[in-house]
Amino acid sequence: MSNDMQNLMEEIEKSMVRLRRGEIVSGKVINVTNNEIFVNVGYKSDGIIPKDEISNDITVQPSELVKEGDEIKVYVLSLDDGDGNVLLSKKRVDLTKGWDDLEKIKEAESLVETKVIEAVKGGVVAIARGVRCFIPASQLSDRFVDNLKSFEGKSFTTKVMEIDRKRNKAVLSRKVVLAEENKHKKVELFSKLDKGMQISGEVKRITDFGAFVDIGGIDGLVHISDLSWGRVKHPSEVVTIGDIVKVVVLDFDKDKGKVSLGLKQTQKQPWDDVELKYPIGSIVEGKVVRLVDFGAFVELEVGLDGLVHISQISEKHIAKPSEELHIGQKVKVKVLDVKPEEKRISLSITAADEKEEAIEYVAENSPTTIGEILEENK
Known part of the structure; x- marks a missing residue:
């Protein structure tokens, strides 16, 4: 080798960075693949950061962290990985700074x-x-x-x-x-709450006595009695977890952080316009929902029950309603009386049967119009 060439090689070596295992140095990213990052650290050979030394987050791709031309700090793991390359780690540099940051935080x-x-x-x-x-x-x-x-x-x-x-x-x-976020949300929400206001929320939890609805940081309780105008054996019959529902604020206690909500109050009261829907003398179909000693309660619609007195269940004498009826049975009833203010409707099965029979008889055997028969049976 000539003196000039030897001198040139010595100058190049002098200009190279002298690396030591375990030190942190700066370098420039020259290539990024799915499994490695190649870095020029000014040494006689390039440095390689293998995938398991790139980040603790195994879900992150190398290209998401660096790109060609980026200046990064790396930790020297080895001066020769067996193929003449310098083995580097970005993860260890990040860890050192990360622990410092976490301690300060x-x-x-x-x-x-x-x-x-x-x-x-x-x-x-x-x-x-x-x-x-x-x-x-x-x-x-x-x-x-x-x-x-x-x-x-x-x-x-x-x-x-x-x-x-x-x-x-x-x-x-x-x-x-x-917990801290919810604390601030609750303060803000309580400042805006008012009895009677409607608000949307998500059903978060269901118990035997009701459903808890998240109305924006506060879980308000819809008691089972306020879920529906009809009879409810368990809240799960009306709502399920995850449902988005509209509710009415019935009451709240800011100091205790409690809110009482109503779901049925957002729906029309079944007793509204009951006289128009079920006029006296009309015949409608209902379902037997309850049997008592003095008669049977028949549901005309959800939340609207009428009483069929035991004397109006059958033409023959019966000692108890269960001799003729059972829960869930569909029956035709005639509306005898309606008292909206008392939430009472009197019904009759026998009268409905008589009217039905009369209509059938006239239709088959008499020139008398059905309208005349209906008028007579009012």
């Missing part, structure tokens, strides 16, 4: 953006500032969580509850953040 009692990457036993693994953190199932939501996998891929703000850098342990909470 915890000290300042601030919040940190977090992304869930995996559901595990007892909670989920999440990435915050490049650090793998744990969120216990009890800290994922302000409600019971039965499907941890539904959180995978979701991002939200959390609070740093515990951090131990030596043990690589960081515990986060989303529940604390939600």
Whole structure:
């Protein structure tokens, strides 16, 4: 080799960066693939960042983090990966800064953006500032969580509850953040609430005594008696979890944070215009819904029952209604009397039968018009 060439090689070597294993250096991205990032760190050979050293977030593609020409800091893992390349890590640089950030965030009692990457036993693994953190199932939501996998891929703000850098342990909470948010929402919502106002909400929980509806940060109770104008054995007969419903604010207590809601109050009262819908003398069909010693209650429509006295059930003498009727039976009844103010309708099965028989007889055997018969039987 000539002296000139040797001198040139020595100059090139002098201009090269002297790398040491374990140090952090700057470099320029020269190529990005699905599995690697190639970086020029000014050394005699290029550096390679393998996929498992790019980020703790295994769901992120290399191209989402860097592009050609970007200046990045990298950690030197090895000066020769076996093929003459320098083995680098971006993840370890991010981790160092990430732990620093998390410690400062915890000290300042601030919040940190977090992304869930995996559901595990007892909670989920999440990435915050490049650090793998744990969120216990009890800290994922302000409600019971039965499907941890539904959180995978979701991002939200959390609070740093515990951090131990030596043990690589960081515990986060989303529940604390939600509780604070709900506190502000409740204050704002209560300032706008008024009795009688209608508001939309989502059914969040169903119990034996009613349904809880989220009206924007507050779960108000629709008591079972306020779900429908009709009889309701269980709230699930009327609503299901996830339903969006319109409700009326019946009452609220700002100090206790309680709101009473009504669903049936958004629907027309069945006793409105009852005299027009069921005039005296008309014959209608209903369903037997209750049997008592003195008669049977027949439902004409949801929330509207009429009484058939035991004397109006059959032409023959019966000791109890169950001798002729059963729950759920469809029957024809004649309206005898209507008292809207008392919410009472008197019905008759025998009178309805007589009228039906009379109409059939006239139609078959008499020139008398059906209209005349109806008039006589009023």
